[in-house]
Amino acid sequence: MRASIPSPDPVFAQFSLGPLTIHTYALCIIAGIIAAVLITQRRLGSRGAEPGTVLDVIIWAVPLGIVGARFYHVFTHVGDYFYPGANIWAIFAIWDGGNALYGSLLGGAVGAWIGCRIAGIRLWSFADALAPAMLVAQAIGRLGNWFNHELFGLPTTLPWGLEIESSNPKFPEGLAEGTLFHPLFLYEMIWNLVGVAIILLLERRIALRWGKAFAVYLIWYGLGRSWLEAIRIDPTSDGLFGIPANVWASFVAIGLGVALFVIQSVRHPEPETSIFRDGVGPKAAQPA
Secondary structure: OOOOOOOOHHHHHHHEEEOOOEEEHHHHHHHHHHHHHHHHHHHHHHOOOOOOHHHHHHHHHHHHHHHHHHHHHHHHHHHHHHOOOOOOHHHHEEEEEOOOOHHHHHHHHHHHHHHHHHHHEEEHHHHHHHHHHHHHHHHHHHHHHHHOOOOEEEOOOOOOOOEEEOOOOOOOOOOOOOOOOOOOOHHHHHHHHHHHHHHHHHHHHOOOOOHHOOOOOOOHHHHHHHEEEEEEEOOOOOOEEEEEEHHHHHHHHHHHHHHHHHHHHHHHOOOOOEEOOOOOOOOOOOOO
């Protein structure tokens, strides 16, 4: 009998709580957001931020991030949502999976910019505090893909191959029942947690401020996501020249990360002495 990673029983994908249907995928996303908030607040607080500052920012960043994640997914999987007889409301069914990280970065960045302006925090200072927290949140959120029986790669005979039932709509045609697949959700979880360790280690050795910690995040995540998407076979995003949109987005993330690191290193060789925007300081230090 081959060793393998079983997919959870579908009964665990959702459960009822009174009149409500709770989706495990959504719980994983929420758990990831909570973890990110706690980690970011601790890191930002150690740099002078008031308690609750992160909440002031994420009240804008999270909703816009969720909207961006969903719409990026929908418009890179057009064939799954726009066809004769399609249920148009499925576009909004985020609890069924299909929330693209790159879309959440775009939407969340807009929300973070708004929140940071209101809170008086430099956007890059917030982004640096957020960088490892983002990777932790993404690692936790990937558990939701496991419960949804999705995010798997090419067939494998390795002992950690993932079991996917042949009745799953995402099961590739022509493969025998019992075929095992690379557990991409697990690979990404491990990759993300290694990235957390790398950012924290680099912060001890060099000054990762002025957006440079976030630049390392973009590079690390982009590298990992590009090779994971290359071996992914459950429905991937539409793209150009046969390359999925998420791979292109990964290349863009890597390029932006490199550019951000170089530009900020040149613009700001000095240490970051304050996370507050010019003319702004901690509320406790401001006159009544």
